[in-house]
Amino acid sequence: MSTILKEVLSANDSYARDFGDKAELAMPPGRHFAILTCMDARLDPAKYAGLAEGDAHVIRNAGGRASDDAIRSLVISHKLLGTNEWFVIHHTDCGMETFTDDIMRDLLAGSLKTATVDENGWRNTDKGPGSKEGDYIDWLTISDNAKSVIADVTRIRNHPLVPASVPVYGYIYDVKTGKLVEIPEASAAGKAA
């Protein structure tokens, strides 16, 4: 058993021992909202937005992007589980700003192993096997994180399965301060009708 696996199971034992009355929580989010944010390790949405277990849906992917899958999750969140306000929260210093589709596809074609980055950009340090399958994936990279928040809120707002009654707020989390900074143009685009 790996060290990480042992540590995770040990931490879980402690959590479960002190589980309290959380067994009584209902399936629908008690505070009726959802957050779409990045998978980045520095972000803890429960902490940065003040969530207790049972409060809100949290959807996370690389970039916090409004991918088809994030929209699948948001539509389930509203339609079946009653959330009626949504946040899209990207962040400063996002890994998604450090590469492009072409860079990722070239890296993967050369090797599947972890690449390294320095002031000259990304490079593979070993040789293959790689795969051209990366060519068939849109990596949803980000060139400007205010623009990506606006684009994603707009995509959600205009999606035919999203009711006009759900407001979508657009924010950036600053990894240097912990603060949520609104992107007013995004929140305006996400306004409920």
Next chain:
Amino acid sequence: MSTILKEVLSANDSYARDFGDKAELAMPPGRHFAILTCMDARLDPAKYAGLAEGDAHVIRNAGGRASDDAIRSLVISHKLLGTNEWFVIHHTDCGMETFTDDIMRDLLAGSLKTATVDENGWRNTDKGPGSKEGDYIDWLTISDNAKSVIADVTRIRNHPLVPASVPVYGYIYDVKTGKLVEIPEASAAGKAA
């Protein structure tokens, strides 16, 4: 400004005021692993798996499914940010077990507003407008959550962009106890080569 928005920003103010040395955290996850789990409000992966900010990538969607988008995120997680162990964690009493593609598509065709559920199943309580766009989405529902963990770990293991060196562990989180329960058949399927 909605009550929820005020509460989230107020909680964020408190978090940012006591941010400590988290500004120094690096982008790559310090403990080199990633968790794919469900968006369910009752789950707090940082708490149930013992994560501090900076430790691990957390990817979440409806069901914790190995969707194309989750695989996009996992490949970025390993290839660019160095995670080398992955967990797939579904859970008991998952909303994804309560419906099928046909049910969701019918509900959405009738109305976009939140449906209700009782012992007779899901139903709309208002009339439209709805949308047939739900027909074009695979909702990735779950009929048996041990089977869904096995299927998702297997999909990740066999994906051409996932190196054989990354182990994928399969677990179910029990919402009544807080415990992580291994699905040995999933972990076996996800074993590193």
